Each structure stands twice: as structure tokens, then as C-alpha cells.
Amino acid sequence: MNRREPLGIAVIGAGRMGADHVRRIDRVVSGARVTAVVDIDAERARAVAAGVDGCTAHTDPAAAMAAPDVDAVLVASPGPAHEAALLAAFEHDLPVLCEKPLTPDAASALRVMEAEQALGHRRVQVGFMRRYDAEYAELKALLETGRLGRPLMLHNRHRNVAGPSFFTSAMLISDSVAHEVDATRWLLGHEITAVTVLCPTPSSGAPDGLRDPQFVVLETDGGALSDVEIFVNCGFGYQVRAEVVCERGTARIGEGHALVTDEAGHWGGAIAQDWTDRFAQAYDDEIRTWVDATRRGEVTGPSTWDGYAAAAVCEAGVRALEEGGRVEVDLVEKPALYR
Numbered sequence: 567m568n569r570r571e572p573l574g575i576a577v578i579g580a581g582r583m584g585a586d587h588v589r590r591i592d593r594v595v596s597g598a599r600v601t602a603v604v605d606i607d608a609e610r611a612r613a614v615a616a617g618v619d620g621c622t623a624h625t626d627p628a629a630a631m632a633a634p635d636v637d638a639v640l641v642a643s644p645g646p647a648h649e650a651a652l653l654a655a656f657e658h659d660l661p662v663l664c665e666k667p668l669t670p671d672a673a674s675a676l677r678v679m680e681a682e683q684a685l686g687h688r689r690v691q692v693g694f695m696r697r698y699d700a701e702y703a704e705l706k707a708l709l710e711t712g713r714l715g716r717p718l719m720l721h722n723r724h725r726n727v728a729g730p731s732f733f734t735s736a737m738l739i740s741d742s743v744a745h746e747v748d749a750t751r752w753l754l755g756h757e758i759t760a761v762t763v764l765c766p767t768p769s770s771g772a773p774d775g776l777r778d779p780q781f782v783v784l785e786t787d788g789g790a791l792s793d794v795e796i797f798v799n800c801g802f803g804y805q806v807r808a809e810v811v812c813e814r815g816t817a818r819i820g821e822g823h824a825l826v827t828d829e830a831g832h833w834g835g836a837i838a839q840d841w842t843d844r845f846a847q848a849y850d851d852e853i854r855t856w857v858d859a860t861r862r863g864e865v866t867g868p869s870t871w872d873g874y875a876a877a878a879v880c881e882a883g884v885r886a887l888e889e890g891g892r893v894e895v896d897l898v899e900k901p902a903l904y905r
């Protein structure tokens with residue numbers, strides 16, 4: 567593409583993430599502008615588009631993508647709507663930043679991957695923003711030096727203050743643990759081969775019937791184990807922590823001790839309350855990197871293969887949750903486009 571003009575972006579889904587990405591493209595990132603905002607809720611699309619000069623509001627993603635001032639698409643609608651948006655973007659051969667999950671299940675992710683292969687080139691970056699977080703990047707760089715030896719275990723903690731009212735027990739895995747699935751694959755460079763899920767008696771802070779928290783164990787083809795505590799109604803804060811145990815040492819991130827005070831007989835600091843706080847810089851860097859790469863005509867970052875692998879692992883995780891026991895992950899052979 568290699569362009570001087572700002573990249574024209576259509577943002578699909580003007581909810582919490584979509585509106586935040588519109589603000590980011592408009593005010594934080596250079597080299598791009600939001601030319602269209604799409605939401606099935608016309609009023610929401612209008613309200614978000616109204617905040618950006620020259621931006622139009624739409625309810626139909628396909629119509630918005632056909633506009634001549636749209637060069638790229640950012641998908642921030644709910645997961646079940648991603649497949650249709652991605653296939654519409656492919657029809658116009660547009661580059662896409664697709665929020666996680668790529669799609670909610672392996673079969674739909676596979677359809678997207680096949681459609682991208684039919685184009686003959688990569689078009690999609692999946693919104694696994696932890697790869698752009700400074701702490702995660704430092705941890706990965708350390709592991710790559712080999713200083714600590716071979717990674718044996720990765721312990722992850724993922725806590726949200728309160729899950730949305732529509733959250734199901736399966737969504738703790740497909741919507742939330744999806745991040746640790748990607749982080750495990752990316753940090754260790756392994757594929758995940760099997761999933762086991764154990765649940766304690768649910769927290770009294772969780773809505774009736776929701777299995778929250780859950781303990782998820784991921785086995786990898788490199789012989790490592792990665793465990794995830796997912797607790798979406800912990801009530802006290804947003805915490806994402808990881809500790810890698812290697813043969814000669816350990817490394818951990820997400821302690822969140824940026825500012826610690828000693829005061830009136832106590833010491834303490836603040837706990838982030840949600841992802842927009844904890845990962846603010848990561849989202850900025852993710853979108854900036856995507857815009858820069860797209861302007862150069864390149865596609866970088868988490869690929870459709872990564873989105874598909876995460877969907878397949880999460881699907882196995884949901885089966886393990888619902889049926890019990892250890893469920894193996896069944897991945898197709900990695901297509902040449904993603905090697």
C-alpha cells in the first residue's frame with residue numbers, strides 16, 4: 567500500500583471497545599482517520615461518528631466497507647458477528663484488525679482462515695493485545711535469551727471485577743481464558759495439545775449458576791504446563807499476572823506495584839479496575855503498529871492461524887468444562903500462508 571494519505575478506517579461495533587478504538591485512532595495514533603462507524607444500533611453509531619470530523623454512521627457493515635474512503639476495517643462487534651464482518655472485508659480485500667476472539671468456535675475460525683487463504687495473502691491481525699504490553703514483551707524477550715533455561719510451567723491469574731450479565735460458564739473460557747491461550751502459545755512458542763478444567767464451589771459473588779472461578783490446565787507440545795485461574799467476579803480489581811517457572815529461575819509480571827505508599831500505619835497501592843486501565847498502553851501500541859504496518863502494505867501481529875488455534879483450544883476447554891476430564895485439541899495442519 568505504501569501511502570502518504572491517512573488510512574481510512576471503518577470501525578464495526580461502536581460499543582465499549584469500538585468507541586475506545588475510535589478515540590484512539592482519532593486522537594492518539596497518527597496516520598489514520600475513522601471514516602465510518604457501523605453499529606446495528608443506529609443511534610450508537612451516530613453518537614460515536616458525531617465525535618469525529620467527516621465520519622459517517624452506518625448500520626450495515628458491508629455497505630460501509632464499499633465506500634471509497636475505507637482502506638481498512640477494525641472489527642469490534644461481539645465475537646459471534648466477527649465471521650460475517652471478516653468475510654465482507656475479504657470481499658473488498660481490505661486489511662482487518664479483528665478484536666479477540668477471531669470467532670467463538672473452531673469451525674467458523676477455519677472458514678475465515680480458508681477464505682483468507684483463497685485471497686492468497688494475509689489480511690487479518692487478531693486483537694490479542696497482550697503481545698503489545700511492555701511487561702509481556704519483556705518476559706518474552708527474557709525467555710528468548712535462554713538465561714533461565716527451559717520453561718517448565720506458566721502460572722496465570724486473570725481476575726475481573728465483575729463479568730457482564732450475559733456471561734456464561736463457557737464464556738469464562740472462550741472470552742477470557744482466550745487471552746491466556748494466546749499468551750501461552752506466544753510466550754512459549756508451543757501449541758496447546760490438551761485442556762483440563764477444574765471448578766471449586768462457585769464464589770457467592772458470582773451470579774447463580776455461573777461456574778466462577780475456574781482452574782484451567784493447558785498442556786503443550788513442548789512439554790510445558792500452563793495453568794489459568796479465571797475469576798471474573800472477584801469484586802476487588804482487574805488483575806492479570808503470569809509467572810514462568812524455568813529450569814534455572816522464575817520470572818513474573820503483573821504485580822502492578824507501580825506506586826506504593828506508606829501511610830498512617832499501612833502500606834499500599836491501587837489495583838486497576840478494568841482492561842482499559844491495565845492495558846491502555848498496549849491497545850495504543852497495538853493499533854499504532856497495525857496502522858503503520860497497513861500503510862507499508864504489510865500484515866504483522868497475531869494471525870488468523872493464532873485466532874484459529876485459540877478458538878480450537880477454547881472449544882476443547884469448554885468441552886472439558888462441560889463433560890469433565892482431559893480433552894485433546896484437534897488442530898488442522900498449519901497452512902503455508904502462516905508458517
Ligand SMILES: NC(=O)c1ccc[n+]([C@@H]2O[C@H](COP(=O)([O-])OP(=O)(O)OC[C@H]3O[C@@H](n4cnc5c(N)ncnc54)[C@H](O)[C@@H]3O)[C@@H](O)[C@H]2O)c1
Pocket residue numbers: 578579580581582583584604605606607610627642643644645647665666667693694695741841
Ligand atoms: N482485547 C480486549 O482486551 C478486549 C476487551 C473487551 C472486549 N473485547 C472484544 O471486543 C469486542 C467488543 O466488545 P465490547 O466490550 O466493546 O462489546 P459491547 O457490547 O460494548 O459493544 C459491541 C457493539 O457491537 C454492536 N453490534 C452487535 N452486533 C453487531 C453487528 N453484527 N454489526 C455491527 N455492530 C454490532 C452492538 O450494538 C454494540 O454497540 C468483542 O469481540 C470482545 O471480546 C476485547
Ligand SMILES: O[C@H]1[C@H](O)[C@@H](O)[C@H](O)[C@@H](O)[C@H]1O
Pocket residue numbers: 726741742745798841
Ligand atoms: O472481553 C473481555 C476482555 O477480553 C478482557 O481483556 C478480559 O479480561 C475479560 O475477561 C473479557 O471478558
